[in-house]
Amino acid sequence: MKSLLNVTKLTKTYGNIKACNNITFELYPGQVLGIVGESGSGKSTLLNSIGNNLLIDSGEVIYVNQKNQVLNIKQIPESQHRKLTKTEWGFVRQNPRDGLRMNVTAGANIAERLLDVGVRHYGNIRQEAAYWLEQVEIDTNRMDDFPHTFSGGMQQRLQLARVLVTKPRLIFMDEPTGGLDVSVQARLLDLLRSLVRNLNLSVILVTHDLGVVRLLAHRLLVMKNGSIVESGLTDRVLDDPQHFYTQQLVSATLVP
């Protein structure tokens, strides 16, 4: 199996602070990679260094695109990078306000990524939008409602629909279940799991919730102070943690 994304020795500093220190990992198609660690451990910086156009100090990010071209993400033109983020990649933010346009309808939120790639047929766009709303289990007659009338869980699912409409291959998620209550969280997790399987998605999932990664992630990176202190199969890392910090993290979890 060929990897989809290869990150090698990625380093990103803010002044004297090493937010990401020599990070190396690879991601395979159809797999979910969880990144856990406490606040300030560099998880989100890592996500933004890869998925957004955050400047890094050193290191390489290699992505193999749909056409099987090997792209050095930090060296491709900005236009190509932006295009990736609107087509083959998708971002799901912790706060739906950062990932959605709150002042346009749910349908328009999904439509935007299609409009970005040049679809100009209103009827077809509506159909696609309805299809993806169904996929994320939002009633299609909510299509013309504004996202602010949606519950937190629905807003997260709308973010997903918005991203999925261009059939992405790699999705970045930053605490997607953050503000959700437990039952809504379960629903989102279930949905994510079946979408990952049915659409062969690769996901980088940043969270501090070990319960979420256990159910969703195939592999796990544990970060502390900008470095990866432990990595491996999710259940191996959680059931047989080697590093001091990981043991602390696991033993501090209420329901592991």
Next chain:
Amino acid sequence: MFTANNTLNPPKTALSPDTLLYATGIHKRFTLHNQGGIKLPVLSDVSLEVKTEECVALTGVSGSGKSTLMKSLYGNYGIDAGEIWLKHNNHWVDLAQLQPHEVIEVRQKTIGYVSQFLRVIPRVPALDVAAEPLLELGCDTEVAYQKIKELFSRLNLPERLWQLSPTTFSGGEKQRVNLVRALAVDYPIFLLDEPTSALDAKNRQVVVELLTEKKQQGSALVGIFHDREVKETLSTRELVFQADQT
């Protein structure tokens, strides 16, 4: 299918063509950083070879390392030394050397694991939970669900429960979902961690029948059986763990 280098080199010892699992020189100890870094040795130079149609029962008092070995054989625990050779897609692979994504593939196709616990997303119906391994292998949805329903019926899991999440099930019901999840797939190797601990006699008998079928189909079984009758019916050999083997 992956073709990492380590998959091409067979184990150094010449093995019988019937061997499916060959673990040798396994050492495992736990270092508890939170408790002053004390080291707990659990496995020391443990070896195990299992052939097709065999069932090895791991026996010994509690705390002797049976479960640790099981989890090591599944890659759930990382071992400190030793080799765990498995016949995967007709190639020998050493689980201890595989990359995480390769272990995932080995687990999908070669090793079935029945643990005592069932960890699932709360709202997912029992049917979906049990069908997941089949679906991940690319099995047709219709066929997969049919197979799961048959197994549920055989294990007398009431049909009204099939569409409910197992989180609300009793211990015995959960265990049956867990069994069906693993037994639906024809793995060459099954690891069974007390598979009948919460079952009544009738269902225990069904499990024994199902596992016997697997054995007859050529699978290799490794199990911890607290039930003497089950153990005696199924196992062809025993591997005895000493309480203090270090």
Next chain:
Amino acid sequence: MTQTKSTNNQPNASTESGFNFAYLDEQTKRSLRRAILKAVAIPGHQIPFSSREMPMSYGWGTGGIQVTASVIGKPDTLKVIDQGADDTTNAVNIRRFFAKVCGINTTEKTSEATLIQTRHRIPETPLKEGQTIVYQVPMPEPLFVIEPSRTEAAKMHALEEYGSMYVKLYEDITNFGHIATAYDYPVMVNERYLMKPSPIPRFDNPKMNNNPALQLFGAGREKRIYAVPPYTKVKSLDFQDYPFNIEKWDNKACKFCGSTDSYLDEVVTDNQGTRMWICSDTDYCHHQQKSGIDS
């Protein structure tokens, strides 16, 4: 713009003394012309310029006036309209201003003008080669409603990322069943740059396409100039299944000239709600009335 070299233009006897020709000093006019040339070279692309303080407040056409001042020459004949009318305050004042500081001829007739400054309309009488029309622009950035950051908007223009602009049209159709944007309707210029045509009714949008006249746009407060050279493709944004269309007045005709194909203003004439419809383009209306009488 029949004369481009205005350096030798000395104010004549009829002009206000103490001012340079066309009010602005020559250096300023040159810098403006450089911006205009650049704008013409990249149709639809906004060029920044150092907008000057004018003897009127922002929002009254300071951008248009500066563009007009930088291209006007002695032989020019100027027409100024506001919402199609030559006789409204804004139009009258700007026309008088240029008459005072240039001593040029002014006209109300579209066909006689070489230079037309406009607020919110394009004359009904088709423009000809050699004519220049200057639009007063309040807000030049079409992406402003979508992207408040100038830097980001510039990037979107550079990379031709205009998908989000269609979100607004999508919302229109969703809410009203048709594209409801009535004025300042965004267009693609020369199949490359997204442009705001200034707040002209969408009725006028098709007139911009392939127009023989030079079209210049000036935004004084926002300090931007852009242009559509003669015979340039200008396409209004739309969807394949919701094509662009212009306003129609079912069975209504101008009360004065009887025109049915010009842009009509609705006027309430009494407290009982009696209405009439009249041409917004006063020159066109006069012309129609006259030719009606003549025939």
